[in-house]
Amino acid sequence: AAGERGWKTSRLRTSHAFHSRLMEPMLEDFRAVVRSLAFSEPSVPAGSSVTGRQVGVGQWSDPEYWVDQVRKPVRFADALEALDGVTRVVELGPDGVLSALVQQPDAVTAPLLRRDRDEVTTALTALATLRVNGVPGVWSPLGGG
Secondary structure: OOHHHOOOOOOOOOOOOOOOHHHHHHHHHHHHHHHOOOOOOOOOOOEOOOOOOEOOOOOOOOHHHHHHHHHOOOOHHHHHHHOOOOOEEEEOOOOOOOHHHOOOOOOEEEEOOOOOOOHHHHHHHHHHHHHHOOOOOOOHHHOOO
């Protein structure tokens, strides 16, 4: 067992078995939804937790990528490794769970949302964390009031 090997574990509190074959019954409906959306290419380096590699041109704008995201295992460690040299990480998710898993000694992580915390304060704290750690331009989205 994981505890016997010295690994820290915790039970996931989720409504569904995401990233498993148990998601297959909903994939066709999900595929129809994502095909109706418009996607843009990332403007900063991003790691794919589906492939475990850096996101390539056309990958995130392909609706099938997002279908795979629901069904396939999460390759978080591989995705981080693929971003060799990236030391500033923004977590876009419902909490800071993945930020806690970033183990690079010089990495700065900034979760934009935290469960049970005020969204505006949490997002501003993340932006401030990035700014004081050398990331330029993080305030520009806030310029319009």
